Amino acid sequence: MSDAAVLSVRNASKSFGPRKALDGVSLNVSRGEMIALIGPSGSGKSTLLRSISGLQTIDQGPGVIEAFGGPVQSGGKISRKVRETRIRVGFIFQQFNLVGRLTLFTNVALGSLGRIPMLRGTFGAWPQETKDAVMAALARVGVADYAAQRANTLSGGQQQRGAIARALVQKAKIILADEPVASLDPVSARKVMELLADLNATDGLTVVVTLHQVDYALRYCKRVVALKAGKVVYDGPIDGLDRARLIDIYGPEFEDAFWEGAPK
Template identity: 55%
Template sequence: MIAVAVSNLSKSYGNTCALKDVSLTLARGEMVALIGASGSGKSTLIRHIAGLEAGDGGAGRIEIFGELTQSAGRFLRRGKRSRVAVIFQQFNLVGRLSVLMNVLIGHLGRTPRWRGTLGLFNRAEKAKAHKALERVGIPQVAAQRSSTLSGGQQQRAAIARTLVQEAEILIADEPISALDPSAARRVMDVLADINAKDDITILVSLHQVEYARRYCRRTIAMRDGAIVYDGPSSALSPDFLAELYGAASEELVLPDIPAGDQTAPLAESRKRRATLLPA
């Protein structure tokens, strides 16, 4: 089943063309990397898929699980947004609230507005939030203010919130760019785990190509608002990146992970979904 289908999507800001006739599909259960140098159009594409921005008029279309959500620069079926969750580089947690309350916010789309406004969540909702924190490996910080967490812990709390939201598509916009290598691996491990076990479709934007090679079988590469590569992540050698990006390829290489290491964590759990992904 196709989870996301983008067709002929274009977007301009004044004289700047941010997206140029972009088309792609994501199958249900895929975990796909989206790479590109700064200004390549990755974040703009993510905002459109998430329903946060509309494209230019014309032939541009976006479908989520077969239902049209955007066409010719107009939003349709805004209710489908709840099926798509976005994780940003900045974590987007409320620092003065507890970690648990930040995760409980994921319930807001399905609880009465008055209860959400007052922060009144029932026992089942709280149990679900605690379980989500266990899934991402930080159950011990539930009562802490989110501002006291490390960057990696905050990002995992943001992922827990998407689990409570019950999103079927998770889009992560540079989720590890501000993290040290150890914290980055933990966050990527969590994303890979929920992708494998929950069959959630994940599109993760990365500057660090070695993480794309390690965690994602497929990579989409963008340059100047257009898709210039869509295929196996294993093909992303330094020479190939230099071909795609020239001198800008230097910002896409992370020396932390050996270039020859293609062993993905959770390999066994991924065998189960291998047939869903493109060869």
């Protein structure tokens, strides 16, 4: 793992039966980068992100995944020290992963559970520091006015911003976002992507985001990593993704990977 890298994936593979979701993938992510993972459905984007976070084990063999210089997993086994690493890695799910019956405030406060006694969190006896952090995070993402509402009464965009606020309360230094806008309308999706980009540019958070919408990758990220059939087929700047390369990645119907029109 290089000195500049905060995430390192080396020769990682993942099989589901006879199908290889990841096939010898290697990737280094430097501190402060905002990277889009793109590729057709089934290309391995979500599997890679879940493997980086330790939510998914990779195959036995030479594969190694590290974060902040510490082990996440290797040889098909999650590291015993993964909890120490994972506390600094926030994961944003496509379906928000909030508890619908709890208030937005409580959902966001759950981000502090790795840093406070479990009993206090279980009974909602949040320390003042956590309460302050929750309200600051909700204000940062623009949904502080909804703190007392149950999560399941909020719009998808509001819930997703709440999920990002939870990662801020977690004090995550890396945000892994798995299709964070796939369930949102275009207006809400742009707001979420603008928020992630601002957290990257203003707060210095490292962001890795999987996207179906290639135009969003081109608009908000400087580096794009494309997967196809479990292999990295492109890793470079956005200006290298011309029409021919996109057709190679997605096939002749590559326009379907755009929300707002593909390049001519």
